[in-house]
Amino acid sequence: MIERHIIPELRRIVGDVGLLTAPEQLRTYESDGLTSYRVVPGVVVLPASTEQVQGIVRVCHRERVPFVARGSGTGLSGGALPHAKGVLISLARMNKILSVDLPNQRIVVEPGVINAHVTQRVATQNYYYAPDPSSQSVCSIGGNVAENSGGAHCLKYGFTVNHVLGLTVVMPDGEIVHLGGATLDQPGYDLPGVFVGSEGTLGVATEITLRLIRKPEAVQMIMAAFHSTDHAGGAVSEIIAAGMLPAAIEMMDHLSIQAVEQATHAGYPTSAGAALLVELDGPTAEVDALIDRAEEICERNGAWQVRRAATADERLLMWKGRKAAFAAMGRISPDYYVQDGVIPRTALPRVLRRIDELAEMHGMRVANVFHAGDGNLHPLVLYDGDVPGAAERAEEVASEILTACVDAGGSITGEHGVGEDKKKHMPKMFNEADLDTMNRLRCAFDPNLLSNPGKVFPTPRLCGERPGPRREHPLVAAGVAEIF
Amino acid sequence: MSDVMTLEREVAAAVDDWRALPPEDDAYAVDGIRPRLACAPTSVDELADAVSAAHRAGASVIPRGGGTRMALGLPPRAADLVVRTERVDSIVEYEPADLTVTVQAGIRLAVLQERLRTEGQMLALDPSAADRATIGGLIATNASGPLRLGYGTVRDLVIGTRVVNADGVVSKAGGRVVKNVAGYDLNKLYIGSLGTVGIVVELSFKLHPLPQAQGMVVATFSSVEDAAAAIGEVVRSPLNAAAVELLDSGAAAVVRRDATLPEQGCLLVVAALGFEAAVHRQVRDIRALCRAASDAEAVLDPERVDALWAVLRELPDPSAPDTALLKVAVPSARSAATLSRLRAQATEAGFRPVLLAHAGSGVVYLRLDYPSRDADAAGHLADLVNRARAHARDQGGSLVVEACPAAAKPGLDVWGPPPDGFSVMRALKQQLDPKGTLNPGRYVGGL
Ligand SMILES: Cc1cc2nc3c(=O)[nH]c(=O)nc-3n(C[C@H](O)[C@H](O)[C@H](O)COP(=O)(O)OP(=O)(O)OC[C@H]3O[C@@H](n4cnc5c(N)ncnc54)[C@H](O)[C@@H]3O)c2cc1C
Numbered sequence: 001m002i003e004r005h006i007i008p009e010l011r012r013i014v015g016d017v018g019l020l021t022a023p024e025q026l027r028t029y030e031s032d033g034l035t036s037y038r039v040v041p042g043v044v045v046l047p048a049s050t051e052q053v054q055g056i057v058r059v060c061h062r063e064r065v066p067f068v069a070r071g072s073g074t075g076l077s078g079g080a081l082p083h084a085k086g087v088l089i090s091l092a093r094m095n096k097i098l099s100v101d102l103p104n105q106r107i108v109v110e111p112g113v114i115n116a117h118v119t120q121r122v123a124t125q126n127y128y129y130a131p132d133p134s135s136q137s138v139c140s141i142g143g144n145v146a147e148n149s150g151g152a153h154c155l156k157y158g159f160t161v162n163h164v165l166g167l168t169v170v171m172p173d174g175e176i177v178h179l180g181g182a183t184l185d186q187p188g189y190d191l192p193g194v195f196v197g198s199e200g201t202l203g204v205a206t207e208i209t210l211r212l213i214r215k216p217e218a219v220q221m222i223m224a225a226f227h228s229t230d231h232a233g234g235a236v237s238e239i240i241a242a243g244m245l246p247a248a249i250e251m252m253d254h255l256s257i258q259a260v261e262q263a264t265h266a267g268y269p270t271s272a273g274a275a276l277l278v279e280l281d282g283p284t285a286e287v288d289a290l291i292d293r294a295e296e297i298c299e300r301n302g303a304w305q306v307r308r309a310a311t312a313d314e315r316l317l318m319w320k321g322r323k324a325a326f327a328a329m330g331r332i333s334p335d336y337y338v339q340d341g342v343i344p345r346t347a348l349p350r351v352l353r354r355i356d357e358l359a360e361m362h363g364m365r366v367a368n369v370f371h372a373g374d375g376n377l378h379p380l381v382l383y384d385g386d387v388p389g390a391a392e393r394a395e396e397v398a399s400e401i402l403t404a405c406v407d408a409g410g411s412i413t414g415e416h417g418v419g420e421d422k423k424k425h426m427p428k429m430f431n432e433a434d435l436d437t438m439n440r441l442r443c444a445f446d447p448n449l450l451s452n453p454g455k456v457f458p459t460p461r462l463c464g465e466r467p468g469p470r471r472e473h474p475l476v477a478a479g480v481a482e483i484f
Numbered sequence: 485m486s487d488v489m490t491l492e493r494e495v496a497a498a499v500d501d502w503r504a505l506p507p508e509d510d511a512y513a514v515d516g517i518r519p520r521l522a523c524a525p526t527s528v529d530e531l532a533d534a535v536s537a538a539h540r541a542g543a544s545v546i547p548r549g550g551g552t553r554m555a556l557g558l559p560p561r562a563a564d565l566v567v568r569t570e571r572v573d574s575i576v577e578y579e580p581a582d583l584t585v586t587v588q589a590g591i592r593l594a595v596l597q598e599r600l601r602t603e604g605q606m607l608a609l610d611p612s613a614a615d616r617a618t619i620g621g622l623i624a625t626n627a628s629g630p631l632r633l634g635y636g637t638v639r640d641l642v643i644g645t646r647v648v649n650a651d652g653v654v655s656k657a658g659g660r661v662v663k664n665v666a667g668y669d670l671n672k673l674y675i676g677s678l679g680t681v682g683i684v685v686e687l688s689f690k691l692h693p694l695p696q697a698q699g700m701v702v703a704t705f706s707s708v709e710d711a712a713a714a715i716g717e718v719v720r721s722p723l724n725a726a727a728v729e730l731l732d733s734g735a736a737a738v739v740r741r742d743a744t745l746p747e748q749g750c751l752l753v754v755a756a757l758g759f760e761a762a763v764h765r766q767v768r769d770i771r772a773l774c775r776a777a778s779d780a781e782a783v784l785d786p787e788r789v790d791a792l793w794a795v796l797r798e799l800p801d802p803s804a805p806d807t808a809l810l811k812v813a814v815p816s817a818r819s820a821a822t823l824s825r826l827r828a829q830a831t832e833a834g835f836r837p838v839l840l841a842h843a844g845s846g847v848v849y850l851r852l853d854y855p856s857r858d859a860d861a862a863g864h865l866a867d868l869v870n871r872a873r874a875h876a877r878d879q880g881g882s883l884v885v886e887a888c889p890a891a892a893k894p895g896l897d898v899w900g901p902p903p904d905g906f907s908v909m910r911a912l913k914q915q916l917d918p919k920g921t922l923n924p925g926r927y928v929g930g931l
Contacts, residue, residue: 101815103716103815103816103817104815104816104817104846105816106815126722147665148665148669150663150665154663158636158640159663159665161639161669161672162636162639162640171908175907177904177905177907177908178904178905179904179905179908181880182815182880183813183814183815183846183879183880183881183882184637184813184845184846184847185626185628185637185811185813185847185882185884186813186882186903187882187884187899187900187903187928188899188902188903188905188906188909188928188929189673189676189677189681189908189909189912189928190639190672190673190675190676191905191908191909193639193669193671193672193673193675194668194669194670194672194673196669196672197665197668197669198668198669214719214720214721214722215722216722216724217722217723237581240581240583241580241581243604243693243694243695243696243759244693245692245693282724282758282762283722283723283724283758283762283765283766285761285762285764285765285766286758286759286761286762289759289761289762290759342659342661342663342664343661344579344582344584344660344661345581345582345583346579346581346582371663374661374662374663375582375661375662375663376663409659409660409661410659410661410664411659411661411663411664411665411666412666413664413665413666414661414663414664414665415663415665416665417665418665418666418667422666426666426667429659429666429667430656430666430667431655433649433653433654433655434655434656434657434667435667436653436655437647437649437655437657437670437682437916438657438667438668438670440912440915440916441668441670441673441912441915441916442668443911443915444908444911444912444914444915444916445908445911447911456667456668
C-alpha cells in the first residue's frame with residue numbers, strides 16, 4: 001500500500017475528479033496491452049496540466065515514491081505496468097491539440113491525444129502525421145513517444161523519433177524542461193532524440209511538438225498472393241533492389257491470412273501460402289510507373305494473383321485486414337502471444353524456417369505477420385490458456401524466436417519496446433559495458449530511479465554503481481535505499 | 485593538466501604510432517591551443533587503449549577525424565593528446581540487399597560513397613568537404629547538406645554506434661537493423677555531441693538507392709518576398725522536392741559568375757530526384773510554380789546539375805581559411821526573410837556576406853570573409869553574431885558559429901546561451917565523462 005499521507009496532497013493537486021483510490025477502480029489499471037503482467041497501482045492520478053504533473057512528481061520525488069506514466073495502456077511490453085507502492089499517472093485527460101502551424105508543418109499536442117486524432121485535425125488541409133501504429137485509433141502520442149512507435153509506413157517515413165521535434169518534460173525531480181523545439185539543429189545534446197523511446201524512464205512528456213507531412217499526390221496499393229513466404233520474400237528483395245522505396249511492404253503467412261479473412265472479409269486469398277501488401281506513394285508520375293513494376297516483380301517471383309486497389313476504399317479494406325491481424329487471431333486460437341523481433345531483410349527465409357522448426361518442436365502454431373520491408377517480424381504464438389503449461393510453452397517459443405533474430409544480426413524489439421517483458425532478453429544484445437552506458441544516461445535524468453523503475457534494464461542498478469561484477473550498493477546494504 | 489612524462493609513458497605503451505608535438509607545431513592546434521602529443525591508432529582496441537591511457541594520466545583528449553570541422557566549438561580548456569581516427573577506417577560489413585552498411589569512423593565520406601555507388605546505393609548525407617571529412621567527424625558535428633530536406637539528417641540515418649567512452653571502455657548502442665527500439669537510443673546522444681561524451685569508432689547506417697535521375701529548376705527573383713512566395717508554393721505542393729536552396733546575390737555570384745543579380749535579388753534552386761519519368765514531370769511542375777513570381781526560371785541543363793550540387797554543398801565549408809561561418813535556424817517558412825535580414829545585418833557590419841538557405845528546413849548559412857588584418861574585425865563579428873542571434877531567437881531559433889578564426893573566439897559566444905535542458909546536458913557530461921577527458925570545455929555551455 002502506498003504511503004497514505006501523500007494522498008490528500010495529491011488530491012489537492014488534481015482534485016477529486018483526478019484521483020482514484022478505490023480498489024475496483026485501481027484494478028482497471030493493473031495491466032497494459034500485455035495482460036499476463038498485473039500489478040494494482042498504489043494510487044491513480046489523472047492530471048489535467050503540465051503544472052499538475054509537476055506537482056505530482058514533486059511529491060513523489062520528495063517522498064521517494066516511484067511513479068509510472070500511462071497513456072492509453074495499449075503497450076505490448078508491460079511498459080505501463082504499475083508499481084504497487086507507486087503512483088500511476090494517467091495522461092488521458094491531457095488530450096488537447098494545443099496549436100497547429102501548417103506553414104511550418106508543426107503541431108503541438110498534449111500527451112493524451114490519440115494518434116489518429118492528429119491526422120484527423122489536419123487532414124482537410126492535406127497534411128498528416130506519418131507514424132501509424134496499428135493501434136493508432138486508441139494509442140496516445142505520449143505512449144508513442146515513450147515507445148518510439150513505428151507502424152506500417154515507417155519503411156519510408158521512419159518512426160516516432162523522426163517526427164518529434166520538441167518536448168516539454170516534467171523531469172523526475174519535478175523540474176519542467178523544454179527539449180528541442182520548432183526549429184532544427186538546436187545546439188546541445190539531442191535530448192528529444194534520447195527521450196523518445198525511453199519507455200517512461202526519463203520523466204513524463206507533457207507537451208509534444210510533431211512534424212506534419214504533406215499528403216502524397218498519389219497512393220497505389222497491390223495485394224499479391226504467393227505459394228510460400230519464400231516466394232513473397234523474393235519479391236520483396238527484388239522490389240528493394242530495383243531502387244524503389246515503397247511506403248509499406250507487409251507480409252502475412254497462411255495462418256494469418258486465414259484468421260484475418262475470417263475476421264474482416266477483406267478479400268484476402270485464403271489458399272495462399274503468403275500474401276504481400278505493397279503500397280507506393282508520392283508524385284503521380286512516379287507511383288503510376290512504379291506500381292506496374294512492382295506488379296511485374298511479384299508475378300516474376302511466382303505471385304499467382306495480384307490485385308490492385310482500384311479505389312481508396314478498396315485500399316483501406318486491404319489495410320483493415322492487416323491492421324486487424326492481431327485481434328483476428330482470436331478467430332483461430334483462444335490466446336496468443338505477440339512477438340516483436342527484427343532481422344536483416346536478407347535473413348528472412350532462414351529465420352522463418354527456424355520459426356517453423358521451433359513451432360513444430362514445441363507442438364505449437366505460429367502465425368506470422370510482418371513489416372517485411374524493414375525486417376520487423378510479429379510472430380503470433382497461438383495457445384490455449386486453459387491447457388496447463390501452454391502459456392509457458394508459448395512464451396518459451398517466443399523467446400527462442402528472439403534468440404534466432406539476434407543470432408541473425410537483428411534485435412529483440414522493433415517497436416513494442418523492452419518494458420517489463422523483455423528486460424531479461426537485453427543481455428542477448430547488450431553487454432555489461434553497453435548497459436552501464438545506458439544506465440549513466442538514465443542517471444543523468446533520474447538519479448533516484450523514480451520514473452518507471454524496474455523496466456528496460458535486466459538487473460536493477462542504482463546510480464553511481466561501477467560496472468563489473470555486481471556488488472550490493474552500500475545504500476542498499478545499509479537499508480537506506482531500495483531498488484524498485 | 486597532467487604530467488607530460490606520465491602521459492608519454494602511458495601513450496607509448498598503448499599506441500604504436502604516436503609522437504610528441506614540437507611546441508611551435510600548429511598542425512593540430514585547436515583554436516590556437518597546441519596539444520602536446522598526437523597518436524594515430526589503427527584499430528578500435530588501440531584507440532580505446534589510447535583514451536584509457538590519457539584517462540589514467542588525467543590528461544585531456546582531442547579526437548580528430550579529417551580536421552575539416554575543428555573550428556567548431558569553444559576553445560578547449562586543455563588539449564593534451566590528439567587521437568586521430570583516420571586509420572580506423574574500414575568497411576566492416578556491407579550487405580547491399582539489406583540497404584545497410586557498418587563502417588569504422590575514420591573512413592572518408594567520399595570513399596564510402598564510392599563503394600556504395602558500385603551497388604547503386606548511397607548514404608543520403610551531402611555535407612561539404614566529403615573528400616576530406618571522416619564519417620566520425622561528420623557525426624560528431626551533425627553535418628548536413630542540401631539533401632536534408634529529402635532524406636533528413638544524420639539522426640535519421642544512423643542505426644547503430646560503437647563508441648570509446650571517456651575511460652576507454654568500448655560500448656555500443658542500436659544495432660545493424662533499420663528498425664530497433666531495444667534500450668536507450670544513445671545514437672542520438674552521440675550525434676552532434678562533438679566527441680564530448682564518447683569517441684564514435686564504428687557506425688551503422690541505413691542506405692538509400694541512388695536516384696536514377698535528377699533535375700534542377702533554377703529561378704531568379706528580384707526580391708526575397710517573391711522568392712518566399714515561390715518556396716511556399718513548392719513546399720506546400722506534393723512534388724517532393726529533394727532540396728530547396730535559396731542563395732543571396734553574394735552566393736549567386738559564386739554560382740554564376742557570368743550572370744548578374746540585383747543586390748536585393750536571389751536565386752532559388754529546387755532539385756527533384758527519383759525515377760526518370762517522375763523527375764521529368766516534377767521539374768516541369770516546379771518550374772511552373774516558380775514562374776508566377778520569378779524574373780526568369782529555367783530547367784538546368786543536365787550536364788550542369790552535378791556542378792551546381794557541388795557548389796551548393798561546398799558553399800558553407802567550415803574549413804575554408806579566414807572565413808567565419810554562421811548557421812542560423814528559424815521556422816522554415818521564415819527562411820527567405822531571415823536570409824534577407826541577415827544579409828542586411830552583415831552588410832551593415834561591413835562584411836561582404838554570402839548566404840545560402842536550406843529553405844525547406846529553416847537553416848540559413850552566413851559566410852563571411854574574415855579580414856584578419858583588420859584590428860576591429862573580431863569586434864564587428866561579435867556584434868553581428870549578437871544581432872543575428874537576437875533575430876533568430878526572437879523566432880524561437882538559434883545561431884551557432886560553425887567556424888571562425890581563433891582570434892575572434894574570445895569575444896563571441898559560439899553556441900549562444902545554454903539552452904533549456906542544460907541541467908540535463910551537464911548531468912550527462914558528468915555521468916559519461918566525469919573527469920572531463922574528452923574535448924573539455926569545447927561544447928555548449930563550456931561542457
Ligand atoms: C492491437 C495493437 C496493435 C499495435 N500495433 C502497433 C504497431 O503497429 N506499432 C507499434 O509500434 N506499436 C503497436 N502497438 C503497441 C502500442 O500501441 C504502442 O506501443 C503505443 O505507442 C502505446 O501507446 P499507449 O498510449 O497505449 O501507451 P501505454 O501503453 O499507456 O504506455 C506505454 C509506455 O509509455 C509510457 N508513457 C506513456 N505516456 C507517457 C508520457 N506522457 N511520458 C512518458 N512516458 C509515457 C508508459 O510509462 C509506458 O512505458 C500495438 C498494440 C496493440 C494492442
